[in-house]
Amino acid sequence: MDGSRYRDRIGQLVEPGERVLAYAKADTAKGAPPPLPLDAAKPEAPVGRLSIGAALLNLISPLISWGWGDRLVDRILWGIAGRGDPGAAASRLHHALDPPRPELAVRDILIVATDRRLLVCVSGPMKLLSSREDDERSVDETGIAWSASRAEVASARVGWHRLNPKRLRIDFTDGSWLSFTVPIAESGGPLRAVAAALPD
Known part of the structure; x- marks a missing residue:
């Protein structure tokens, strides 16, 4: 529009x-x-290996997402x-x-x-x-x-x-x-x- x-x-x-x-x-x-x-309500951040896994899953499939992984992917791809x-x-x-x-x-x-x-x-x-x-x-x-x-x-x-x-x-x-x-x-x-x- x-x-x-x-x-x-x-x-x-x-x-x-x-x-x-x-x-x-x-x-x-x-x-x-x-x-x-x-x-504001804060999303829970995963810890340890789950954190790395969350970031990788966010890169592989946008349908699988964690807030922490989203923020990492955003920082890498968009700054x-x-x-x-x-x-x-x-x-x-x-x-x-x-x-x-x-x-x-x-x-x-x-x-x-x-x-x-x-x-x-x-x-x-x-x-x-x-x-x-x-x-x-x-x-x-x-x-x-x-x-x-x-x-x-x-x-x-x-x-x-x-x-x-x-x-x-x-x-x-x-x-x-x-x-x-x-x-x-x-x-x-x-x-x-x-x-x-x-x-x-």
């Missing part, structure tokens, strides 16, 4: 007088994420997608977009820079073979999943990461950071506009 379809809905989500500077449809970058917040202490801005943002027990529905993620805040919005669930009404319902159900004041954002930039030249990295003033990407075939212009609209 084209990100421009969300323009009116984003305008409804901001506060009165708040001005939208830029927005982009993106996905959280693949790779090792920041740790979960302290109050680091975010850093920060548990409960830091990047930790809370990633947890808001990727809860421990995610639903199977596909949703769009929108990064929105306003003159007051950084907003991360999530669309309503989408269907693989959707009608126009389904698409409109998904847009209408879009809501704010996480927000931070502009003062909490230290910088934002778009650059290369491995084979992807369009990776948006948002650094927060608490020292944490999180990355977002778009598919190679899509334009990186909206991500660059968001980066330009956030503090340097």
Whole structure:
């Protein structure tokens, strides 16, 4: 779904007088994420030989998975997608977009820079073979999943990461950071506009 379809809905989500500077449809970058917040449910980590076996099984078959193995495979294949202490801005943002027990529905993620805040919005669930009404319902159900004041954002930039030249990295003033990407075939212009609209 084209990100421009969300323009009116984003305008409804901001506060009165708040001005939208830029927005982009993106996905959280693949790779090792920041740790979960302290109050989040943590998956149990296997120990000893089971740990090595879990990592190998994750590489061999995506249907067999352990949280620890997933994190190791992500680190090897994709690198680091975010850093920060548990409960830091990047930790809370990633947890808001990727809860421990995610639903199977596909949703769009929108990064929105306003003159007051950084907003991360999530669309309503989408269907693989959707009608126009389904698409409109998904847009209408879009809501704010996480927000931070502009003062909490230290910088934002778009650059290369491995084979992807369009990776948006948002650094927060608490020292944490999180990355977002778009598919190679899509334009990186909206991500660059968001980066330009956030503090340097």
